[in-house]
Amino acid sequence: MKRVLPCLMIVFALVLSMGLLTVGPAQAAKTLKWAHSYEVDNPYHTYALWAADEIQKRTDGKYEVKVFPASSLGKEVDINEGLTLGTVDIIHTSAAFTGRTYAPLAASTYPYVFRDLEHFYKFAKSDLFRELADQYEKITGSHVFCTSYYGARNVTTTDFPVRKPQDMKNVKIRIPNAPAYGIFPRAVNANPTPIAFAEVYLALQQGVVDAQENPLTIIKFKKFYEVQEYICLTQHMLDNLVTITGGHLWNGLSADEKKIFTDIMLEMSAKISNAIEEAEGELVAWFREQGNTVIEDVDRDAMRAEVAKFYEKNQGELPWDEKMWDRIQSIK
Numbered sequence: 001m002k003r004v005l006p007c008l009m010i011v012f013a014l015v016l017s018m019g020l021l022t023v024g025p026a027q028a029a030k031t032l033k034w035a036h037s038y039e040v041d042n043p044y045h046t047y048a049l050w051a052a053d054e055i056q057k058r059t060d061g062k063y064e065v066k067v068f069p070a071s072s073l074g075k076e077v078d079i080n081e082g083l084t085l086g087t088v089d090i091i092h093t094s095a096a097f098t099g100r101t102y103a104p105l106a107a108s109t110y111p112y113v114f115r116d117l118e119h120f121y122k123f124a125k126s127d128l129f130r131e132l133a134d135q136y137e138k139i140t141g142s143h144v145f146c147t148s149y150y151g152a153r154n155v156t157t158t159d160f161p162v163r164k165p166q167d168m169k170n171v172k173i174r175i176p177n178a179p180a181y182g183i184f185p186r187a188v189n190a191n192p193t194p195i196a197f198a199e200v201y202l203a204l205q206q207g208v209v210d211a212q213e214n215p216l217t218i219i220k221f222k223k224f225y226e227v228q229e230y231i232c233l234t235q236h237m238l239d240n241l242v243t244i245t246g247g248h249l250w251n252g253l254s255a256d257e258k259k260i261f262t263d264i265m266l267e268m269s270a271k272i273s274n275a276i277e278e279a280e281g282e283l284v285a286w287f288r289e290q291g292n293t294v295i296e297d298v299d300r301d302a303m304r305a306e307v308a309k310f311y312e313k314n315q316g317e318l319p320w321d322e323k324m325w326d327r328i329q330s331i332k
Helices: 004-017 043-058 076-085 103-109 117-124 127-140 179-187 197-205 216-221 255-289 300-313 322-329
Strands: 030-035 063-068 090-094 143-157 172-175 191-194 211-215 230-245 293-295
Touching: 030 043, 043 063, 043 255, 076 090, 103 117, 103 127, 103 179, 103 230, 103 322, 117 127, 117 143, 117 230, 117 255, 127 143, 127 322, 143 216, 143 255, 172 179, 172 197, 179 191, 179 230, 179 300, 211 216, 211 230, 216 255, 230 255, 230 300, 255 293
Parallel strands: 030 063, 030 090, 172 191, 172 211, 230 293
Antiparallel strands: 090 230, 143 211, 143 230
16 A cells, blocks of 8 residues: 555556646636627737737637627727627727717828828827826726727718808718717808618618718728719818727736737737738729719818917817917828
8 A cells, every 4th residue: 555655646646746636627718808899800809809809818718809890899989888888808990989988099090180190199199198098097097008090081972062161062871970070061051860780771771861071991891882973082181090999807807917918909000000001002993993073082081271370269178278279280
């Protein structure tokens, strides 16, 4: 018996070393929910999947991220509320929707704020953007990782072209339900009509509205070109989406984990922006191949002038003061 016990102990040690026997249950991965409103072929979804895989790899399987596209966990307003309630952990959302809680963070989505796309990219990496994001976090508890290019928004219409501000007069145009999106239609005397993203195609098809406005990528992914003849390159907003995590997740991460999540999100943001830029460069020709009429000779200077007049008359509605506006415009 004395000789048997040492032999058993040796066998037990070998089994443990080979991983054939474990002591206690293995730690299960923590499942995180990532929600957004965009289709599965949109770069915001495909690169969220990429980021989810990277999070799992770089945290050695501690976190498993499931991505829920196409408003499957709720509309834009719902998933923003979900961060506060803890029912979702990460979201992509238009910066315009953050304005419901902290208006200045939504400034980047207002019409003609940026001179061009380079100006937006420099803003996205600026101290000013991080200051606004940090203030949003103080108010909401939710942490903003980054903002990414969503595309230049353009007007589409059923049966008339838009080339100048006067062409928009009394046009019933669908907008997202956030204040920033109503500015351009109001400035050009159109009739802005909030409709949920998932319901836009049907509203256009049934003539509930005459027009809508979105980036070219979304006009393609959501198939709005099927029910709109004219695609008018107003480029009135350089729209952008922020990627945010709820405080319930962020505050529970270690310093190393926070760096891992942040690094991945910044890498993802660059991939998204590059993909959308590339797609925009190809889509004008693609829409023409589908039989749409693309209006390129839009008088954007006249559009910008009407928006500037609106800003001057309605300063109380704007999410910036003169100092903040000057800081945005001074970014070079």
